[in-house]
Amino acid sequence: MAFKPPTTQPKEIEARSFAIIAEELGPHPFTPAQFSVVQRVIHATADFELGRSLVFHPRAIETGIRAIRAGKPVIADVQMVQAGINKARLARYGGEVRVHIADPDVVEEAKRLNTTRAIAAMRKTARETDGAIFAIGNAPTALLELIRLIEEEGVRPSLVIGVPVGFVSAAESKEALRQLRADVPYITNIGRKGGSPVAVAIVNALALLADVPDHRV
Numbered sequence: 339m340a341f342k343p344p345t346t347q348p349k350e351i352e353a354r355s356f357a358i359i360a361e362e363l364g365p366h367p368f369t370p371a372q373f374s375v376v377q378r379v380i381h382a383t384a385d386f387e388l389g390r391s392l393v394f395h396p397r398a399i400e401t402g403i404r405a406i407r408a409g410k411p412v413i414a415d416v417q418m419v420q421a422g423i424n425k426a427r428l429a430r431y432g433g434e435v436r437v438h439i440a441d442p443d444v445v446e447e448a449k450r451l452n453t454t455r456a457i458a459a460m461r462k463t464a465r466e467t468d469g470a471i472f473a474i475g476n477a478p479t480a481l482l483e484l485i486r487l488i489e490e491e492g493v494r495p496s497l498v499i500g501v502p503v504g505f506v507s508a509a510e511s512k513e514a515l516r517q518l519r520a521d522v523p524y525i526t527n528i529g530r531k532g533g534s535p536v537a538v539a540i541v542n543a544l545a546l547l548a549d550v551p552d553h554r555v
Contacts, residue, residue, distance in 0.1 A: 355381055362386060371399045375525070375543040382539040388531045393516060395523040398497060402471060402523070402544040405496035409433045410469045412541055413495075415456055415480040415502075419473050422538030427545045438462050439477075456480035464493050471544075473499045475537030478507035481515060488520050498524040499540050501532035508532065 359380050368376055372394050380389035409432030414420045420437045438444050438459040448458040456477035472495050474481045481500045487493040500515045502508045512526045
């Protein structure tokens with residue numbers, strides 16, 4: 339006999355999913371606003387361990403919301419992050435998602451310097467960082483380069499979402515973000531897990547919080 343889902347209505351499915359997440363996660367240290375981000379990450383990945391591993395700078399939520407409401411751009415490391423973000427919601431505030439990893443000049447620069455396109459793309463975006471949100475879900479080298487730009491060249495994004503996935507430098511790049519000498523807000527996690535869906539979920543959660551009229555920042 340074929341399985342019949344309890345509901346096929348998108349809003350009901352999401353509500354039931356979030357209720358299950360809250361019940362199964364149990365007690366947690368997150369504020370209500372942080373928990374709304376954690377829920378969306380778990381919803382996107384079905385990974386409670388990943389959700390529990392999220393780390394928030396004390397001002398991450400407020401600065402992220404403020405940047406979205408001000409129409410600041412979201413700089414993504416790869417097209418997968420760009421594709422998943424709700425661009426219409428950002429556009430209501432004048433914002434957009436930018437990604438440069440496939441730009442011809444970035445590809446050429448990476449070849450010339452014998453480095454990754456992710457590093458070259460981060461260097462290109464240095465002039466765009468006035469209050470931008472960076473969403474890095476794929477490339478640890480992008481996160482490490484952004485950290486260098488912040489610490490050595492005075493780049494000041496509003497928020498760094500650093501959740502790259504992988505076995506080489508992923509955990510280390512997130513540890514470096516948590517140890518950032520400059521006081522730049524961040525959202526990251528501990529360990530190798532992460533990925534583009536996680537970065538997307540975090541940006542979309544912040545955009546939803548920005549839509550709440552009584553959410554003051």
